[in-house]
Amino acid sequence: MSKYFIKVIGCIFFVIIFVFQFEGAFTFADAFELPDTGQTKCYQSGSPYGEIPCANTGQDGAYNINPMSFTDNGNGTVTDNNTGLMWQQDDHSDITCNGANAYCDGLAIDGYSDWRVPGKHELTSLIDYSISYPGPTIDTVFFPTSDQPHWSNYWSTAYAGNSSSAWNATFSRGSVTSHDKDNADIILYCYPGGYPCSFTYYHNVRCVRGGVVTPSFTDKGNGTVADNNTGLVWQQGEPGTMTWGSALSYCEGLTLGGDSGWRLPNVKELESLTDDSRYPAIDTNYFPNVIRSYYWSATTYALDPIYAWFVGSYSGSVEYLYPYFVNDVLYYYDKTNDIAAVRCVSNCQYSISPTGSPTFPASGGNGSITVTTSGSCNWTTDLGDCGWVHITSGGSGTGNGTASYSVDGNTSADSRACSMTVAGQPFAVNQIGAVVAPSAATNSATAITASGVTLNGTVSAHNASTTVTFQYGLTASYGNTVTAAQSPVTGNANTQVSKVITGLAKDVIYHYRVKAVNSAGTTYGTDMTFTIHAPGVTTNAATEITSAGATLNGTVNANNASTDVTFEYGLTTSYGSTVAADQSPVTGSANIPVSSAITGLEPNRLYHYRVKGVSLVGAKSGADMTFITLAIPPNISTNAATSITATGATLNGTVNANNASTTVTFEYGLTTSYGNTVTAVQSPVTGNADTPVSRAIAGLEMNKTYHFRIKGVNSAGSAYGDDMTFELLPVNVLAVGDGSSFNLNSSTLNVPGIIEIKGIIQSTTGVINVQ
Numbered sequence: 001m002s003k004y005f006i007k008v009i010g011c012i013f014f015v016i017i018f019v020f021q022f023e024g025a026f027t028f029a030d031a032f033e034l035p036d037t038g039q040t041k042c043y044q045s046g047s048p049y050g051e052i053p054c055a056n057t058g059q060d061g062a063y064n065i066n067p068m069s070f071t072d073n074g075n076g077t078v079t080d081n082n083t084g085l086m087w088q089q090d091d092h093s094d095i096t097c098n099g100a101n102a103y104c105d106g107l108a109i110d111g112y113s114d115w116r117v118p119g120k121h122e123l124t125s126l127i128d129y130s131i132s133y134p135g136p137t138i139d140t141v142f143f144p145t146s147d148q149p150h151w152s153n154y155w156s157t158a159y160a161g162n163s164s165s166a167w168n169a170t171f172s173r174g175s176v177t178s179h180d181k182d183n184a185d186i187i188l189y190c191y192p193g194g195y196p197c198s199f200t201y202y203h204n205v206r207c208v209r210g211g212v213v214t215p216s217f218t219d220k221g222n223g224t225v226a227d228n229n230t231g232l233v234w235q236q237g238e239p240g241t242m243t244w245g246s247a248l249s250y251c252e253g254l255t256l257g258g259d260s261g262w263r264l265p266n267v268k269e270l271e272s273l274t275d276d277s278r279y280p281a282i283d284t285n286y287f288p289n290v291i292r293s294y295y296w297s298a299t300t301y302a303l304d305p306i307y308a309w310f311v312g313s314y315s316g317s318v319e320y321l322y323p324y325f326v327n328d329v330l331y332y333y334d335k336t337n338d339i340a341a342v343r344c345v346s347n348c349q350y351s352i353s354p355t356g357s358p359t360f361p362a363s364g365g366n367g368s369i370t371v372t373t374s375g376s377c378n379w380t381t382d383l384g385d386c387g388w389v390h391i392t393s394g395g396s397g398t399g400n401g402t403a404s405y406s407v408d409g410n411t412s413a414d415s416r417a418c419s420m421t422v423a424g425q426p427f428a429v430n431q432i433g434a435v436v437a438p439s440a441a442t443n444s445a446t447a448i449t450a451s452g453v454t455l456n457g458t459v460s461a462h463n464a465s466t467t468v469t470f471q472y473g474l475t476a477s478y479g480n481t482v483t484a485a486q487s488p489v490t491g492n493a494n495t496q497v498s499k500v501i502t503g504l505a506k507d508v509i510y511h512y513r514v515k516a517v518n519s520a521g522t523t524y525g526t527d528m529t530f531t532i533h534a535p536g537v538t539t540n541a542a543t544e545i546t547s548a549g550a551t552l553n554g555t556v557n558a559n560n561a562s563t564d565v566t567f568e569y570g571l572t573t574s575y576g577s578t579v580a581a582d583q584s585p586v587t588g589s590a591n592i593p594v595s596s597a598i599t600g601l602e603p604n605r606l607y608h609y610r611v612k613g614v615s616l617v618g619a620k621s622g623a624d625m626t627f628i629t630l631a632i633p634p635n636i637s638t639n640a641a642t643s644i645t646a647t648g649a650t651l652n653g654t655v656n657a658n659n660a661s662t663t664v665t666f667e668y669g670l671t672t673s674y675g676n677t678v679t680a681v682q683s684p685v686t687g688n689a690d691t692p693v694s695r696a697i698a699g700l701e702m703n704k705t706y707h708f709r710i711k712g713v714n715s716a717g718s719a720y721g722d723d724m725t726f727e728l729l730p731v732n733v734l735a736v737g738d739g740s741s742f743n744l745n746s747s748t749l750n751v752p753g754i755i756e757i758k759g760i761i762q763s764t765t766g767v768i769n770v771q
Contacts, residue, residue, distance in 0.1 A: 034268055350424055
């Protein structure tokens with residue numbers, strides 16, 4: 001914490017806080033060379049902050065890069081010889097932000113009418129940081145002024161962090177902050193104190209003309225990022241926060257990307273890294289780990305060297321004070337006791353020649369790389385973990401130079417590559433492999449047919465043209481040789497080789513191997529065998545048997561010939577039905593389980609089945625096997641009674657035994673409890689057809705309604721038909737006579753139903769018909 005403090009109450013404090021809350025970014029003009037700050041003095045990092053020689057301090061005053069340079073065009077304009085921008089020599093005072101834009105848009109000087117309000121970077125480029133407060137911090141030879149407000153605050157472009165604000169540069173000190181654009185007489189509550197105060201932001205404007213360049217970076221892939229506009233190279237990562245003196249020492253001692261010429265950036269360089277079009281103001285695509293803090297510059301505040309200029313990473317503002325309160329007392333961070341973030345910069349650009357990837361023979365050799373730098377820039381050469389490349393001279397240097405290297409001989413057949421870094425630039429050295437005897441491996445035979453096969457192998461030529469053959473025969477002495485279809489083989493990769501041979505016998509074991517020959521020697525693959533067999537098939541027990549289906553199973557060995565697999569099944573050994581196995585076709589030489597689920601079978605039936613395999617070598621069937629589908633209870637239905645009389649009827653039904661012998665009965669009675677059972681005339685019923693069954697019953701009670709149903713019982717269970725009813729024919733009682741005797745008198749008496757005789761029939765010459 002600084003020992004200097006000021007107690008501030010009211011509007012001045014609010015302005016300071018207002019400035020520090022906003023953050024923003026930039027654009028460049030064509031041919032932009034970043035001007036120097038103008039600072040030439042250096043100071044002690046701590047009390048008493050006296051002036052010291054600049055050599056080896058790392059401070060801004062130790063470097064003089066692109067000194068500020070202007071040309072008075074004699075027509076009311078000034079050209080900046082670094083940036084190429086043309087400036088209005090005079091300015092317009094006391095104007096709002098919108099008014100400033102309108103003013104520049106309408107300005108015409110000596111035939112030039114393409115004037116505009118300057119961007120933040122452009123306005124900052126005019127500031128001379130060697131001039132102390134109250135300024136003006138601008139070259140008054142080219143931009144004469146006598147009235148202090150004319151060189152106080154100047155409008156710039158919009159601030160990305162707040163749409164109601166715009167950038168402005170204060171030429172009394174050199175700070176660059178944001179202000180509200182045009183809200184006149186706004187009421188602000190200032191602290192400490194809490195009472196309202198009013199501001200009307202009327203600043204000055206100096207118009208500019210010239211092309212605008214958008215930010216452009218290149219990630220160099222070595223921990224550094226190049227600004228394609230300024231030519232500066234930036235540290236991509238960052239070491240964290242530290243005091244100003246530590247930041248100077250850290251950057252001066254940094255070696256990164258083959259460059260040891262790093263330093264803490266001056267305030268204009270640091271400000272140039274920000275981007276007015278974005279918030280945060282740093283492009284996190286190239287600088288992903290930005291600390292939300294202020295970053296130190298190497299530029300000392302000219303009025304009081306206890307302070308140094310810094311730039312906000314999120315805002316892009318340029319400040320030398322960072323205020324904070326303790327018990328209503330305002331303090332400011334100083335460069336000795338307080339810390340800020342650090343990102344180092346280098347002016348060094350490097351190129352190397354050649355830039356390609358030279359390829360050396362297996363015997364090795366020597367090479368060199370020419371390094372060209374943008375000045376007296378330090379550089380190094382890094383071989384990484386390449387133990388077979390050696391730097392013989394020029395491992396490091398300052399300015400232009402040459403790095404020489406040697407390459408060891410390569411005794412391996414494999415080629416190799418070394419990724420080097422020279423002056424931060426990638427450089428690869430390649431070397432081919434040595435010529436050695438080929439490698440060869442015999443692979444399994446394939447595509448077996450009735451009389452032929454394809455022999456296979458893998459060969460690496462190891463960088464020498466290699467002749468490849470196959471040897472084969474009935475013994476390991478072979479006796480036959482054929483050239484591989486791919487012979488000769490070159491290069492160092494594993495190459496698949498093959499050859500089709502025919503005219504072979506079945507059921508005979510053949511031996512074979514691959515042979516590879518190049519200028520370095522001969523290599524044989526291991527001995528392997530094959531046999532031309534029809535597929536091997538085995539019928540296995542059926543599983544998952546139900547009343548209507550089952551899963552048929554088997555095992556098939558294709559004997560290296562693609563084999564179609566089916567199952568045959570039916571009620572006899574003639575089968576009659578065929579289904580493909582789920583695993584068909586089968587290949588290779590392993591025993592493969594195969595299966596197929598079948599449905600639509602009859603219950604309680606014996607089925608025959610077998611597995612069958614067919615390949616180009618031949619066909620083979622497994623043994624016949626059987627299974628019995630599960631039995632199910634009979635299908636039963638009760639049919640209407642027939643032949644109904646006053647005391648009897650015929651009971652009827654239909655039965656499907658479902659291939660299980662079925663006993664059939666009828667239950668009947670005056671209620672649904674029945675109570676009486678009789679066996680159907682056709683019982684037992686067999687087969688799988690719907691069979692009519694019946695039974696006549698008699699001795700029933702007259703004038704009654706009877707319930708009945710059919711019942712079937714087989715080995716799988718019982719089944720009942722629906723309950724049905726029938727009514728006996730009605731009985732009519734007719735009294736014949738009055739209790740005394742009577743004569744039929746040879747007449748015919750028709751009586752419906754049952755008759756009851758009352759009295760004595762005296763004559764039997766008549767006829768009584770009971771209907």
